[in-house]
Amino acid sequence: MEDSSEHSILSVTQGTMVRLSVDLIAKSSSNLRSRKDESLAQYLKRVTHLNFANKNIDYVEDLSTCRNLTVLYLYDNHISQIGNLGFATNLTHLYLQNNCISSIDNLSGLKRLEKLYLGSNYLTVVEDLEGLHDLRELHIEGQHIPPGEKLLFDPRTLHALAKSLSVLNISNNNIDELKELAVLENMTQLVAMDNHLTDIKDLEFVLSKWPKLWRMDLSGNPVCQTPKYRDKVIVITKTLGILDGKEIKETARQFLINWKASKDARKKSREENLERQLVYHQIYNLKHPSPLLPAQYQHSNYFSKGKVKHIFMAQLQCDRKQDQVHTFTTKKIIDISEGIRQLAVKDSASSLPGQDVYGAHLCSQMLCAATL
Secondary structure, three states, X not given: OOOHHHHHHHHHHOOOOXXXXXXXXXXXXXXXXXXXXXXXXXXXXXXXXXXXXXXXXXXXXXXXXXXXXXXXXOOOOOOOOOOOOOOOOOOOEEEOOOOOOOOOOOOOOOOOOOEEEOOOOOOOEEOOOOOOOOOOEEEOOOOOOOXXXXXXXXXXXXXXXXXXXXXXXXXXXXXOOOHHHHHOOOOOEEEOOOOOOOOHHHHHHHHHOOXXXXXXXXXXXXXXXXXXXXXXXXXXXXXXXXXXXXXXXXXXXXXXXXXXXXHHHHHHHHHHHHHHHHHHHHHOOOOOOHHHOOHHHOOHHHOOHHHHHHHHHHHHHHHHHHHHHHHHHHHHHHHHHHXXXXXXXXXXXXXXXXXXXXXXXXXXXXXXXXXX
16 A cells, blocks of 8 residues: 555645645654654654745645744745744744745734745735834745736835845836835845836935945846946945946945046036126126037026026126216216306306307216216
């Protein structure tokens, strides 16, 4: 008669679905129980690692007798729903990649879980991980997502993992932005290959929020084709050591930082020169300022809102100066005219003929017009 353990193994090899149970554990580990006279209950109580990868398992039964379980390998099976793991309060590593899981359920009791592997399943939303306050690594790459959709993240889950999560693998999930992940303040490694990331500004924002990041891989994203992409990323993140699989030399980083500082200084100098030219134009009331400016600055769109204040103040100063000159000139002419009039009254017969007085007055009017 065929042994029952051999029958179970035969069923697995023939493709029959299998339930992970205490009996299956006992049969599979009979040759591992090295202690003589050790009962199954004693063995199950002390076991810490269980490896049932690629065994055609589709369901996990009650394994509560394995109370000291810390590592469980269940990848490459046919599990469609996570269940009956609430007992494993000591579990630190759970491998469930390449199954048929479509939702994350029943993991809130795994308070000590540090690493969770869920790659190559059918998830569309990362959620229900709020109770995993010790989770350091989340591997959720390559989900079988319907066409036109992308992997989503529940904000409550992200905020719950903000302090603990440091390694995240989200490759090949149709993701087009990373801004919502900025709350994960302790990120050290991000793997997001083969997605739809295109915006360098979005990337710059997220990187500015991750001061501990030392490894990032974005290979296969359109953003990698952005001009100066690698240089910009290296300058933003002072701690990054590996970018897209290539090491970043410290000498290269320092060179790029110095180059950017020099470029920014030149840009600031050009802007200050432009402001001075605009002020000059306002003071002297030039009608055609464009020839004074470099060709790239002559377009009206260049003048930013920040410079309007300086131009307005310059205009006020110019108006005050013109008012002062006008007042002084007018007063001077009135004084001269009054002096001529008094002199004409005093000696109207001979010293200053009438026509001369008129001529002098006419000259004073011309002088006034010229100064205005």
